[in-house]
Structure formats: structure tokens, C-alpha cells
Amino acid sequence: MRSRYTAFTLRDEPYLRATWHASTCPQEPLFAEEEKVHWLGLEVKSSLRLRKRKAESEPAAEINRDTVEFVARYKVNGRAHRLHEVSRFVREADSSGDGSLRWFYLDGSFPK
Secondary structure: HHHHHHHHHHHHHHHHHHHHHOOOOOOOOOOOOOEEEEEEEEEEOOOHHHHHHHHHOOOOHHHOEEEEEEEEEEEEEOOOEEEEEEEEEEEEEEEOOOOOOOOOEEEOOOOO
């Protein structure tokens, strides 16, 4: 999650697409040229690593799925905003073909 946040701050579209699951990755550009966003910080409220202990008691299919809840703060034209999201991730084989597993962002929901 932190690496994807950093990629957003740097507008690193290739990295974001490489870590986005192919089934949900948008086709259109992720950033508008005129978009001026100033990122202020990221707070991870719960994450994959914190729930590592669950893996021992979960079915194999569930070990490869998890969520990250975060709040990202940013400004657009001097006005402060916050993005509170619960992101879903899935762990699958990397496209490199070496059989290694990687986490991919699927989608997110926005708590009230």
C-alpha cells in the first residue's frame, strides 16, 4: 500500500498499472495533465502484515486475499481532502513466469 501511495505522489503510472490486477485496471490514463494534487500523508489503519497470524487458520484461497484500510490526505487548489478506503488485494503468480507470487490491487470501498 505504501508503495502505491508513493507511486500516486510521483504520478508513476507504469508502477500503478503493474501492481493493479488486470481484471480491474482502468484503460484510460490515471492522471490528467492539468490535475494539481499535493499529497500530504498516508495513515495505514490495518494492513496485510498485521493480519499475518490469520493465515494459519484460514483456507488456502483466503490466504491469497486481504484488505488494507487507509486514509490519505491531499490538497487540490489549496483545499484539503481525505481519501478513506478499504482496498482489496489478491496474491497471484507474477507475469514473469517464474512462479513467484505478488500482491495486486483489486478495488476499494469507502467507509462512511
